[in-house]
Amino acid sequence: IFVCVFADLTRGAMTEFQEKLREQHEESMHRELEALLVTADKAGAEISRKDFDGFKKLFHRFLQVKGPSVDWAKINRPPEDSIQPYEKIRAKGLPDNITACLNKLAVVKLNGGLGTSMGCKGPKSLISVRNENTFLDLTVQQIEHLNKTFNADVPLVLMNSFNTDEDTKKILQKYKHHRVNIHTFNQSRYPRINKESLLPIAKNMGVNGDNSEAWYPPGHGDIYASFSNSGLLKKLIAEGKEYIFVSNIDNLGATVDLFILHHLMSQPADRRCEFIMEVTDKTRADVKGGTLIQYEDHLRLLEIAQVPKAHVDEFKSVTKFKIFNTNNLWISLPAIKRLQENNNMDLEIIVNPKTLDGGLNVIQLETAVGAAIKSFKNAMGINVPRSRFLPVKTSSDLLLVMSNLYSLEAGSLTMSKKREFPTTPHVKLGSSFTKVQDFLTRFENIPDMLELDHLTVSGDVTFGKNVSLKGTVIIIANHGDRIDIPAGAMLENKIVSGNLRILDH
Numbered sequence: 001i002f003v004c005v006f007a008d009l010t011r012g013a014m015t016e017f018q019e020k021l022r023e024q025h026e027e028s029m030h031r032e033l034e035a036l037l038v039t040a041d042k043a044g045a046e047i048s049r050k051d052f053d054g055f056k057k058l059f060h061r062f063l064q065v066k067g068p069s070v071d072w073a074k075i076n077r078p079p080e081d082s083i084q085p086y087e088k089i090r091a092k093g094l095p096d097n098i099t100a101c102l103n104k105l106a107v108v109k110l111n112g113g114l115g116t117s118m119g120c121k122g123p124k125s126l127i128s129v130r131n132e133n134t135f136l137d138l139t140v141q142q143i144e145h146l147n148k149t150f151n152a153d154v155p156l157v158l159m160n161s162f163n164t165d166e167d168t169k170k171i172l173q174k175y176k177h178h179r180v181n182i183h184t185f186n187q188s189r190y191p192r193i194n195k196e197s198l199l200p201i202a203k204n205m206g207v208n209g210d211n212s213e214a215w216y217p218p219g220h221g222d223i224y225a226s227f228s229n230s231g232l233l234k235k236l237i238a239e240g241k242e243y244i245f246v247s248n249i250d251n252l253g254a255t256v257d258l259f260i261l262h263h264l265m266s267q268p269a270d271r272r273c274e275f276i277m278e279v280t281d282k283t284r285a286d287v288k289g290g291t292l293i294q295y296e297d298h299l300r301l302l303e304i305a306q307v308p309k310a311h312v313d314e315f316k317s318v319t320k321f322k323i324f325n326t327n328n329l330w331i332s333l334p335a336i337k338r339l340q341e342n343n344n345m346d347l348e349i350i351v352n353p354k355t356l357d358g359g360l361n362v363i364q365l366e367t368a369v370g371a372a373i374k375s376f377k378n379a380m381g382i383n384v385p386r387s388r389f390l391p392v393k394t395s396s397d398l399l400l401v402m403s404n405l406y407s408l409e410a411g412s413l414t415m416s417k418k419r420e421f422p423t424t425p426h427v428k429l430g431s432s433f434t435k436v437q438d439f440l441t442r443f444e445n446i447p448d449m450l451e452l453d454h455l456t457v458s459g460d461v462t463f464g465k466n467v468s469l470k471g472t473v474i475i476i477a478n479h480g481d482r483i484d485i486p487a488g489a490m491l492e493n494k495i496v497s498g499n500l501r502i503l504d505h
Contacts (some may be wrong), residue, residue: 008029020061021073025198028275029059032200036191039204043492048205053182055226058190058365062349067077072311076294083279083292083323083381090259092266101265102152104242105215106333107256108227109249110361110369111168112161112187112217119435124163125249126171127436128407129392129401133502134172135249141411142255143180154256155181157232157244161217162189185230190218195353195361213356218246220327221347228340237333241316246329246369252401252413253327254389260382264330267378274335275376278328278384287316289292289324290370297372299381301325305350323381325370326389332376339375345369386424387415389479395439396427403449419450430458451492464489464502 033052037045095101095446106249126137133141143156160168165186172182189207191200192214202214223246227233236244243264247254260276267273290303307315314320339345344481347367354362373379390413392398401407406413406426415422433439444465451470457476464487471493477483484502485491 010221010486011258020326025063026056026060028199029193029372030056033191036200036202036205039206045206045426047186048189049188050229054188055190055365056217058349058367059193060130062351065349070295070306070308072308074295075302078214078258078292078294078299078381082294082299083383086259086382086384089263089382092259092263094258094262095266098262098460099150099152100259101258102146102150102256104152104240104265105256105261106155106157106236106241106244107139107143108157108159108223108244108246110223110327111136111158111164111248111249113250119437120466122167124168125161125164129252130406130413133408133411135169135392138411138413139249140175140178140180140250143411144178145410145412147179153181153238155183155241157236158184158249159187159220159223159226160183160443161187162186163217179183183235185232187217187220187226187227188222189215190365192216192354192356192362192364195363201360201362202391202496208415216364218364219352219366220352220369221371222337223369224340224345224372229337233333233337233340237337241333244331244333246327246331247325247328248391250393251326251328251389251391252474253388254326254406255388255412257384257388260330263382271378272332273378273380274332275373275379276330277370277373277381278326278330279323279378279381280326280384280386280389282318282322282324286316286324287318291324291486292316293321295374301368301370301377303348303350303368303371305352306348323383326384327370328384328388329370335376339372344375345372346375349422394429395433395436396429396441397445398436399427399429399443400424400449402446404446405449405452416450425449425452426454427452428456430461432460433457459483461485467491 037048037052038469040048111123111125113124115122115127118127120127128134139156142153146152146154158168166185175182188426191202193199194201200214202211204211207215222393245256264273264276277292283288288304290301293300293302304312304315312324348371350368351364352364352366354364356362392401401413403414405419407416435441442461443463447463447467447468447469452473454472455469456474459481461477463485466488467485468490470491473491473494475483475485475496481499483496483500486502
């Protein structure tokens with residue numbers, strides 16, 4: 001008995017000690033944030049105070065939660081009817097008045113990311129992806145085409161971050177005479193915190209010089225709070241908008257789908273679906289993508305960061321979790337307003353550890369937009385064709401979308417009818433191709449890839465004009481070697497290695 005009592009007392013003392021420690025961390029954090037606000041100008045301080053209010057809530061929850069946020073034993077597959085096949089949605093057809101449906105929609109593109117992973121300065125959305133068109137150009141063309149075709153008024157809303165806002169706004173001038181109203185709002189700016197002290201590393205509110213690494217945009221889950229804080233949520237509701245279609249600006253497959261829109265609009269008022277997540281079948285390339293599960297009677301997004309280490313392989317399995325989240329989401333505006341006002345938006349925290357250039361270990365507290373699915377009423381998934389997920393994250397992706405595998409019409413890319421199989425080839429370009437600038441100098445023009453299944457390129461390799469690649473092609477130039485694929489070459493099921501130089505005479 002004594003042992004049990006002693007253990008209980010120790011546990012009690014530990015809990016009390018941890019509680020005290022948590023309070024101390026919070027008090028120190030609040031003090032530091034106040035000290036930072038003093039260094040801001042008046043307009044900046046007002047915005048930053050709103051940002052910091054959100055950060056304090058996140059930090060408070062971060063201190064409360066320890067270990068993985070899911071109990072693996074409680075995870076179930078979603079019920080059959082909670083994820084509908086796209087064919088079933090499409091079979092309903094379209095209403096006579098598509099314009100009325102479109103006039104209740106706004107398109108939101110997540111535009112907070114930089115092009116650094118592809119060796120580019122500035123916003124990723126300003127990288128040219130096809131015929132000199134940037135991601136942003138294609139988006140504007142798509143929506144303008146919708147508005148003209150159906151005589152509708154679908155506005156485009158860009159969620160920028162402090163990293164992309166200035167450059168994006170400069171570019172927006174060029175769309176003044178296009179038939180699309182463009183609005184922007186800014187994602188919050190949160191302080192990175194020292195992993196050991198759990199305090200901000202920022203010295204002041206500036207974003208330049210030594211302080212440039214002190215801040216981060218807190219993931220796209222921040223959309224709900226920042227959209228609401230910006231006043232834009234209220235404005236769109238007042239204009240009669242009911243839904244937003246949210247997607248990443250680098251997903252070229254995320255176009256407005258009229259069948260899904262009609263499905264949303266045709267639900268009875270008492271069973272209105274407030275949230276649709278587009279999911280698609282997992283392939284080996286997508287094993288890290290978040291998946292939908294049933295958890296405590298709710299549909300819930302499960303991200304790899306939330307999975308206990310012992311179950312990571314199970315999470316990656318293509319047999320147990322067959323689908324993943326494309327991050328194409330359809331969300332009810334009045335529902336966002338209700339959940340924000342009642343403080344009922346419950347998003348799991350993603351703790352993202354980073355090591356800065358100087359070797360300092362920091363953590364970023366982030367959230368994901370899709371994680372809110374469990375807070376919305378009558379939420380569902382739609383299993384869409386793979387063509388609605390065409391992200392450009394690397395130069396290998398860029399090669400695919402620049403090639404003749406796709407045709408471009410009114411800002412939308414579709415798989416060429418000349419390709420016999422609807423699958424996308426698997427392309428792996430080596431580190432010499434990582435930066436867009438280097439990538440472009442290595443191709444005189446983009447090879448014909450209509451019959452390609454698999455391409456691997458490694459080392460110092462260049463491609464001449466009008467090269468054709470078919471089947472499986474592997475080209476490997478070892479260190480110190482160089483391979484120039486000659487103009488007009490046709491490679492079908494070939495492995496090319498060694499040294500091949502073609503010099504102008």
